[in-house]
Structures are given as C-alpha cells and as structure tokens.
Amino acid sequence: MRQTVVAEQEISGKTDAIWETISAGGNVHKWFPMVIHSCQLQGTGEGASRFCTMADGNELEERIVEVNHAARRFRYTVDKHPLPAKDVIAFIEVKNAGDGRTFISWGAEFEASEEAVPQVKETIHGLYMQGIQSLEAYHNAN
Structure with a gap:
C-alpha cells in the first residue's frame, strides 16, 4: 500500500533564495552537511x-x-537508499510566508511492508525536518 509522509515548517529566510538552493539540485552537502557528506549532480x-554519500556511509x-x-x-x-522501502518519490515545496519567512513542505510517497511503515515514516520525517532546519541555518549564515 502506498504511504505518504510530510514534514512541514515555517522558517526564516528569503523564499526566492531558498527556492534557488533547492531547485539547483546540487550541493546538498553544503546545506545539509550533518546528513549528506558529498553529493554530485550529473546533468x-x-x-x-x-549521487550522494551520507554521513553514515x-x-x-x-x-x-x-x-x-x-x-x-x-x-x-x-x-x-538504505530504508526498507521502494518506489520512493520525494518532493519539496517552497511557499512565501511573508515578512522574510518561508514555508517548506518536504515529503515522500513510498511502498513498504506493513511492519516497516512506522520505521520508514519516522526516519523520513526526522530526516526531512532536520533538512528544513539545516536549510534555515544555511540561509541565515550566508
């Protein structure tokens, strides 16, 4: 059965600049260094x-x-990926929240066994929340 998990948070940062970082597709290791050690974009x-290497290898x-x-x-x-899931399709949506703030939705749809669903959802949600917070820190530092 297809599952969905979404992490959402409003952060400080200019929406256009945050969108530019995400839409470029590369350099994920620069704005999400605690999880992504290196990332190469082809095309x-x-x-x-x-092709990314995570901090855990x-x-x-x-x-x-x-x-x-x-x-x-x-x-x-x-x-x-290292998770017990397949057919993973992820998305990031960026919306202007006004006053120099941005609303981020980062989610994924996936297939997993019934037993694996709670672990996969918890792991993805935690990673994406961490990623959103990392985006905020990156943009506030630059």
Whole structure:
C-alpha cells in the first residue's frame, strides 16, 4: 500500500533564495552537511541524477523528475537508499510566508511492508525536518 509522509515548517529566510538552493539540485552537502557528506549532480534540471554519500556511509541515488519554478515544487525519485522501502518519490515545496519567512513542505510517497511503515515514516520525517532546519541555518549564515 502506498504511504505518504510530510514534514512541514515555517522558517526564516528569503523564499526566492531558498527556492534557488533547492531547485539547483546540487550541493546538498553544503546545506545539509550533518546528513549528506558529498553529493554530485550529473546533468541539470529534470532528468538530472544525484549521487550522494551520507554521513553514515550509505549512498543515495536520485533522479530529478520535476522542477516547477512557478509552483516552487521540486520532485525526485530516490532509487537507491538504505530504508526498507521502494518506489520512493520525494518532493519539496517552497511557499512565501511573508515578512522574510518561508514555508517548506518536504515529503515522500513510498511502498513498504506493513511492519516497516512506522520505521520508514519516522526516519523520513526526522530526516526531512532536520533538512528544513539545516536549510534555515544555511540561509541565515550566508
């Protein structure tokens, strides 16, 4: 059964600058260094591939499937990852919250066994919340 998990938070930071960081697709290790040790982007925009090494040594292989500048929506498949899940499609949506603040939704849809669903949801939610907070820290430091 298809599952969904979403992490959401309003952060301080200029929406256009945050969207530019996300939509570029690369350099994830610069704004999410506590989880992503290195990240290489092959290609640009939709169809590009990302190859990331996590801080714990696990590897991620992702393919960018949507970069919608008008809606500020970035979608990608996570084809290789350490979780007991398959067919993972993730998204990040960025919305202007006014007064120099930005609302971020970062979520994923996936397939997993019934036993694995709670662990997968908790892990993804925790990672994405950490990622949102890391984006805020990165943008406030630069």
